[in-house]
Amino acid sequence: MTRVDVELQLAIENLLARYVHALDDDRLEEWPEFFVEDGRYRITTAENFERKLPLPIIYADSRAMLRDRVSALRHANIYEAQRYRHGVSSVLVERVDARTAQATSNFQVVRIMASGESMLFASGRYLDRIRLSGETPQFEERVVVLDSRSIDTLLAIPL
């Protein structure tokens, strides 16, 4: 029977879990730290992704750009008006080489408004390239592929 690399699988699941708890707890300042210094982050739609259209909704190719985005969000103050709750599942991990892994997972995000109302906010896939050589695994690249093409104007928030 094909064997799963147990240590690697759980190390990646741990990274993915810490990432969503940081976002859901509104610890946005920790978000860039999940990436390597020149890490890439991109949110796109499934439609554009499949057509290979270079039209990401968000794009960053360094931790510095991610930090700028956090500052902008804190200044605009739109992030704190509601809560988000991620569900991440079906995590598939593949080792690329000694220091790199790839992961694919499903996510669903619920948004909870200040009024108390909840709604399904977004769903899609995370496509990750992860560096394993550091003290803790970090994203070299995280591509967020949204299922829906109707984008909320608040989507400047990290997913």
Added chain:
Amino acid sequence: MTRVDVELQLAIENLLARYVHALDDDRLEEWPEFFVEDGRYRITTAENFERKLPLPIIYADSRAMLRDRVSALRHANIYEAQRYRHGVSSVLVERVDARTAQATSNFQVVRIMASGESMLFASGRYLDRIRLSGETPQFEERVVVLDSRSIDTLLAIPL
């Protein structure tokens, strides 16, 4: 403390994850390959399941029947009109014998329409009997028990 069979648990979770990614990526032709040659697949409602009523919404007892269903879906062309996103969680695995395991898990499926609108499409349990003796684990039986009894007419799609 009771010990979880780590290798078995992760091998089954990997099977369940590969299954939903095949469906969510619209790689329907791969779907029958997750079953053994005479594998059984059934979608039923919790209500009928509890009353032991033999009224499955979908029933197949061979890989050939699953392939026929894929052909029918491709011909009818209804599957591609929308996307689906599965969330699978709380996977309980039990070894039955040297070559067989049983698994119970929870699922929620979101449907994303071409218009961009998303909705909770289905929720329920997977009740699986899995053969472990092959190169990779495969379903001997997968019973999909839907929580809701109101069935969408499009429910001919695999879950």
Added chain:
Amino acid sequence: MTRVDVELQLAIENLLARYVHALDDDRLEEWPEFFVEDGRYRITTAENFERKLPLPIIYADSRAMLRDRVSALRHANIYEAQRYRHGVSSVLVERVDARTAQATSNFQVVRIMASGESMLFASGRYLDRIRLSGETPQFEERVVVLDSRSIDTLLAIPL
């Protein structure tokens, strides 16, 4: 690379999975058994939790109190009118000492009405303190932190 304690992680995930299957299968009588004899259970809102307001929606500090609650629910007969389906994910586990662990996880609960209609019922975090010294892990404390402050009157049900 930081290592996840594989055995501990899967033992806790197994506990969390068995817990939600007991609830979703309406095996309410088993619910108190997931706690140690003087186990504490509390449902609160994120808002109250952050402000450290001592206003839990439900509070119990013994298995006996949990059993009383089950009796009350069975007598009131409101629990069986609908189904619930939990999704638990992003489980972070930390060892406290030789016989204790802490866990944080995300949950989403769907409610399925007798009419067949489904809705997102609740989302939030589980904050758990777990005793590891028994035959199987048990909750010393489970705090359910709901994202939304608008509480359904039926929320007497366990989460």
